[in-house]
Amino acid sequence: xxxxxxxxxxxxxxxxxxxxxxxxxxxxxxxxxxxxxxxxxxxxxxxxxxxxxxxxxxxxxxxxxxxxxxxxxxxxxxxxxxxxxxxxxxxxxxxxxxxxxxxxxxxxxxxxxxxxxxxxxxxxxxxxxxxxxxxxxxxxxxxxxxxxxxxxxxxxxxxxxxxxxxxxxxxxxxxxxxxxxxxxxxxxxxxxxxxxxxxxxxxxxxxxxxxxxxxxxxxxxxxxxxxxxxxxxxxxxxxxxxxxxxxxxxxxxxxxxxxxxxxx
Numbered sequence: 097x098x099x100x101x102x103x104x105x106x107x108x109x110x111x112x113x114x115x116x117x118x119x120x121x122x123x124x125x126x127x128x129x130x131x132x133x134x135x136x137x138x139x140x141x142x143x144x145x146x147x148x149x150x151x152x153x154x155x156x157x158x159x160x161x162x163x164x165x166x167x168x169x170x171x172x173x174x175x176x177x178x179x180x181x182x183x184x185x186x187x188x189x190x191x192x193x194x195x196x197x198x199x200x201x202x203x204x205x206x207x208x209x210x211x212x213x214x215x216x217x218x219x220x221x222x223x224x225x226x227x228x229x230x231x232x233x234x235x236x237x238x239x240x241x242x243x244x245x246x247x248x249x250x251x252x253x254x255x256x257x258x259x260x261x262x263x264x265x266x267x268x269x270x271x272x273x274x275x276x277x278x279x280x281x282x283x284x285x286x287x288x289x290x291x292x293x294x295x296x297x298x299x300x301x302x303x304x305x306x307x308x309x310x311x312x313x314x315x316x317x318x319x320x321x322x323x324x325x326x327x328x329x330x331x332x333x334x335x336x337x338x339x340x341x342x343x344x345x346x347x348x349x350x351x352x353x354x355x356x357x358x359x360x
Contacts (some may be wrong), residue, residue: 098160098167102149104141107134111201112177113354114140114165116185119220119286120258120274122148126182129339132347137178137354142168144185146275153275156282159291162191169199178354182206182339183310184286193300194292194322202354203300203323206346207308207336209315210322213287223249223258224280227272235270238262253337292322300326301353303346305334 104123113133117125123141130141143150145164153160165188169177179200181189186208193200226248235241241262242255249255261273279286300323304311311319311328319326329349334342 098163099145099151099153101164101168102143106130106139108138110137112174113137114179116181116188118183146278156278157285158187158191161188165192176201178202180204183208191290193296194290194294197296206303207305207310207338209311210289212289232270296323302328304330305338306330306332308336
């Protein structure tokens with residue numbers, strides 16, 4: 097059953113553009129890009145289920161998350177839109193476009209492929225273990241949280257990213273905005289590709305970071321099979337968080353494609 101997603105609308109000008117974040121993220125992760133894009137498009141920054149300020153739900157699959165986005169489009173009376181998604185959000189965007197092609201006019205997928213990533217390590221489970229190890233009942237400050245999490249999460253960028261999910265209640269008690277239980281329980285489901293027997297035969301742009309392993313040469317055939325009009329652009333010197341590491345380059349690719357200059 098679809099949940100009503102929290103979103104932030106950055107503009108009412110131009111074609112609707114929905115921006116979907118990745119695992120452990122929120123719409124704020126794309127805040128800079130959303131503000132830039134709002135000059136040309138009616139941008140909706142969306143919190144996916146079990147993330148940000150959207151409702152928590154025990155179900156966590158790409159089909160379910162795509163239905164959430166479809167419900168948002170229906171509630172906003174949007175018959176179609178441009179769609180952009182990063183990582184997990186990219187898989188949701190692909191699932192929606194493949195299931196309901198009439199709803200998506202142009203699709204941008206950032207550093208993720210429509211493939212199964214099972215067997216590629218379980219680094220995210222280590223992050224979840226670190227979050228679970230943090231005693232929220234005795235936590236006094238964000239700096240204390242950072243010190244404790246650093247024992248489990250070695251990468252400083254990942255650590256800072258996870259800390260954006262730590263919220264403080266008016267009572268002073270801390271809580272995770274993420275539904276850790278649902279994410280952990282369905283983690284394997286979040287690693288699979290889209291469920292589909294269809295193709296999305298409209299303009300599609302895949303943006304990959306040169307230093308990232310999420311879109312590889314071996315994935316090109318599957319990308320082209322499901323998205324025949326797809327083009328793949330590589331951002332030099334960028335990893336998986338390509339939009340944060342090379343924002344201007346990514347912004348240029350996004351606006352160029354949405355304005356029609358990247359059609360194949």
